[in-house]
Amino acid sequence: MPALEVKNINKSFGNISVLKDISFSMEQGEVISIIGSSGSGKTTLLRCLNFLETPDVGQIFVEDKCIFNSEDKKSLKDSQIRKNRLHFGLVFQSFNLFPQYTAKQNVMLACELLAKERPDYKANKKQILTEIEQNAEELLKRVGLSERMDNYPHQLSGGQQQRVAIARALALKPDILCFDEPTSALDPELTGEVLKVIKSLADEKTTMVIVTHEMDFAKEVSDRVLFMDDGLILEQGTPQEVFENTREERTKQFLKKLTD
Amino acid sequence: MSFISVTQRLFSGFAISFQLFFGTLLLALPLGLLISFGSMSRFKPLRWLVRTFVWIIRGTPLMLQLIIVFYGPGLLFEMTGIGRMQAAYIAFIINYSAYFSEIYRGGIEGIPRGQYEAGQVLGMTRNQIFFKVVLLQVVKRIVPPMSNEIITLVKDTSLARIIAIQEITMVAQNYIADKGIIWPLFYSGAFYLIFCGILTILFHFIEKKLDYFRV
Numbered sequence: 001m002p003a004l005e006v007k008n009i010n011k012s013f014g015n016i017s018v019l020k021d022i023s024f025s026m027e028q029g030e031v032i033s034i035i036g037s038s039g040s041g042k043t044t045l046l047r048c049l050n051f052l053e054t055p056d057v058g059q060i061f062v063e064d065k066c067i068f069n070s071e072d073k074k075s076l077k078d079s080q081i082r083k084n085r086l087h088f089g090l091v092f093q094s095f096n097l098f099p100q101y102t103a104k105q106n107v108m109l110a111c112e113l114l115a116k117e118r119p120d121y122k123a124n125k126k127q128i129l130t131e132i133e134q135n136a137e138e139l140l141k142r143v144g145l146s147e148r149m150d151n152y153p154h155q156l157s158g159g160q161q162q163r164v165a166i167a168r169a170l171a172l173k174p175d176i177l178c179f180d181e182p183t184s185a186l187d188p189e190l191t192g193e194v195l196k197v198i199k200s201l202a203d204e205k206t207t208m209v210i211v212t213h214e215m216d217f218a219k220e221v222s223d224r225v226l227f228m229d230d231g232l233i234l235e236q237g238t239p240q241e242v243f244e245n246t247r248e249e250r251t252k253q254f255l256k257k258l259t260d
Numbered sequence: 261m262s263f264i265s266v267t268q269r270l271f272s273g274f275a276i277s278f279q280l281f282f283g284t285l286l287l288a289l290p291l292g293l294l295i296s297f298g299s300m301s302r303f304k305p306l307r308w309l310v311r312t313f314v315w316i317i318r319g320t321p322l323m324l325q326l327i328i329v330f331y332g333p334g335l336l337f338e339m340t341g342i343g344r345m346q347a348a349y350i351a352f353i354i355n356y357s358a359y360f361s362e363i364y365r366g367g368i369e370g371i372p373r374g375q376y377e378a379g380q381v382l383g384m385t386r387n388q389i390f391f392k393v394v395l396l397q398v399v400k401r402i403v404p405p406m407s408n409e410i411i412t413l414v415k416d417t418s419l420a421r422i423i424a425i426q427e428i429t430m431v432a433q434n435y436i437a438d439k440g441i442i443w444p445l446f447y448s449g450a451f452y453l454i455f456c457g458i459l460t461i462l463f464h465f466i467e468k469k470l471d472y473f474r475v
Contacts, residue, residue, distance in 0.1 A: 050381050086383045096378035100396045100473045109392065110382035154474040172382065 001064050003028040003207045004049075004176050009058035011044055018044045019055070020231040026176075026224070029205035033218035033239075036228035037254060042211040045228070046178050049209070050090045051081045062087045062175055089174035093181040095161045097153040103164045104149040107136040107171045114172070139167040143197050159190030163197055170201075177201070179210040195221075215258055219243055227251045266435070266444050273431030274451050277417045280345075280427065284352040284413060291353065292360025299365055317358035323419050326351040330423040348420045352413075359409055367402035368394070371475075400470045407463035411456050428452075 005025040011018050018041045026032055034042045047053040049060065051068075054076065060068040067084040074080065097106050111132045115121055121128060140149050143163040153161055162182055169177060179198065183191040195217050202208065202221045212218050218225055218239065225242040227235040227250075235248045246252045298310035317325070330347035333339040342350075371394050379389035421430035432448035435441050 052377055052380065082383055082385065085381060088381070090381040092374060092378065094372075094374055096372075096374035098375065098378070098393050099475055100400075110384060113384060113388050113392065152473050168382070 001028075002026060002061070003030070003063060004209075005061040005064075006049070007059040007061070009045070009048060009055045009060070011041075011048060011053060011055050018231050019048070022058070022231075022233060024226065024233060024236070026207065026209070029207055030224065031202045031206075031208045031210065031222045032224045032226060033222040034209065034211045034226045034228055035213070035215065035218055035242075035254075036234075040228040041231040042228050043180055046090070046180050046209065046211055049176070049178060050088050051085050052090075086172055087175045089169035089172060089177045091162070091165050091169050091177070091179045091182050093184050095153075095158070095165045095185070097161055097164055097168070099153050102150050102152055103140060103145060103156065103167075104133070104136050106153070106164055107139055107168045108132050110168070111135070111171050136167070136171060139170050140164070142170075142200075143167050144193070157190060158186045159193045162186065162194045166194075166197055166201075176207045176209060179208065179212070181211055181213060183212070183214060215243070215255070227254070229254070266447065269431050270428055270444065270448055270451060273426055273428035273448070274455075276345075276425060277414075277420075277427040277429075277451075278455075280348055280352060280417045280420060280425075281414055283349055284356050285410065287349075287353045288356035288360055291357035293364050295357055295361035296364035296368065299361060300368065314358045314361060317355055318362070322351065322355045322416060323422050325355055326419060326423055344423050344425050347423060348425055352416075352420075356409070356413060360406070363402050363405045363409060364398070366405070367398040370401055371397055396470075397475045400473070400475055403463060403467055403470065407459070410463075411459055414456055414459065415452060 002025040007023050009019050009022040022041075022045060024032075034045065036042050044053060048055045055068070055070055057070045058068070059066060059070070062084075066072075067087060068076075097103075098109065101109060112129065115128050115132060118128070137146070137149065140146055143166055145160060145163055145167070148156060148160060148164075153164070156164065166182075182198065183194050186194065191214065195214065198208070198210065198217075199221055210218070210222070220239075222239055224236060225239050226233050227242060227248070229250050235242060235246070235251045241247075242251065243255065246255065295310060295314065298306055299314060301307045301310070326348065329351040330341065330344065334341040341347075375393055375397070376389055379393045384392070417427055418429035420427050421433070424430075428448050428451055429445075432444045435444040
């Protein structure tokens with residue numbers, strides 16, 4: 001049973017077709033990197049998975065359950081989208097931490113709000129909140145920030161902020177964790193610490209979709225690499241297949257430009 | 261003219277100024293928020309209507325608006341005129357809510373889209389995003405322009421004398437005509453200064469309170 005299956009996703013902005021009939025699927029624990037030049041549709045694809053954009057056509061399945069179908073208006077309802085969204089986590093290029101909350105509060109906030117919807121919330125409030133707090137502390141420890149839990153975002157470096165953002169995304173236990181160029185906004189000396197965290201998640205068999213410009217990292221961490229160009233998945237395969245035994249001329253061009 | 265009797269008269273004038281100030285603030289703050297929602301509405305005709313309204317109110321003198329609100333109903337529609345103080349409240353509240361609405365709009369539109377999107381992907385509802393994520397950031401952003409506008413309001417209350425409201429400036433000015441003395445006018449300035457000083461300290465305190473994070 002595939003963890004994620006994307007079928008025939010199409011998306012246009014005005015007259016510009018950004019995604020053209022995108023289909024792919026991935027297994028539990030698989031790590032997919034999506035590479036390609038700016039404007040190729042990588043980010044839009046990720047945003048469609050997280051319902052930040054609505055595909056014009058297509059279907060999305062998580063563990064064989066249809067969570068989006070452009071034909072079925074019911075799957076487009078706000079409340080339904082909110083629920084289905086929780087299958088995915090998203091780490092943004094620009095972190096987007098909430099500035100008025102500490103690192104720990106950032107990780108806890110969404111869990112606290114969701115817990116309020118639980119029928120047993122009133123009865124077990126204390127216990128639930130303690131669990132949420134412990135979970136947040138563990139996650140921050142896992143990304144190497146146990147000393148920084150009570151710091152506000154502006155007191156943290158970019159790399160630290162991005163690690164908090166990763167912990168925040170993990171807090172809701174998503175089935176599939178997505179990264180949108182997680183190191184593009186970072187100084188070169190700070191990318192390493194973030195990539196290390198993502199690598200450790202891959203080692204723990206977290207299902208991940210990573211849009212990245214870090215080719216060496218993509219090579220190292222992914223099970224499969226998708227090369228996107230002009231709204232299409234032009235080439236896909238293991239890192240070795242895509243990077244070393246490249247089939248498509250366009251992919252070769254792209255990879256060559258990066259090494260020049 | 262004894263210092264004490266002038267002080268008493270000025271205090272009673274200041275009481276009127278303060279009422280006008282406080283009443284305007286109390287109603288224009290929420291009304292301004294409502295107007296700002298209108299001016300950001302996705303429904304074009306409403307947005308257009310509200311923005312035109314704000315343009316007219318901000319583009320004409322408050323003094324003119326005071327005169328129109330006070331004399332207009334009687335002269336244009338032969339309605340019985342409204343009370344002076346009511347007219348002043350209406351004109352001030354409308355005028356200031358238009359200004360406040362622009363401050364709110366700037367504050368809300370200045371919040372990066374990423375903040376909303378981060379809330380969305382974490383499964384938050386629209387309301388949760390507004391109240392738990394956006395609101396405090398908006399408050400922090402609007403405190404400096406708000407304090408500016410509110411301090412302007414303190415001094416703008418003196419415009420109400422154009423419809424013969426006995427606020428402190430009018431009381432002080434009357435001493436020139438009645439007694440030929442000008443010092444009460446200078447004295448009235450001290451009332452404004454002290455009141456604005458207190459407000460400045462208050463706003464500074466709020467800014468300090470919100471200093472623990474950056475937007």
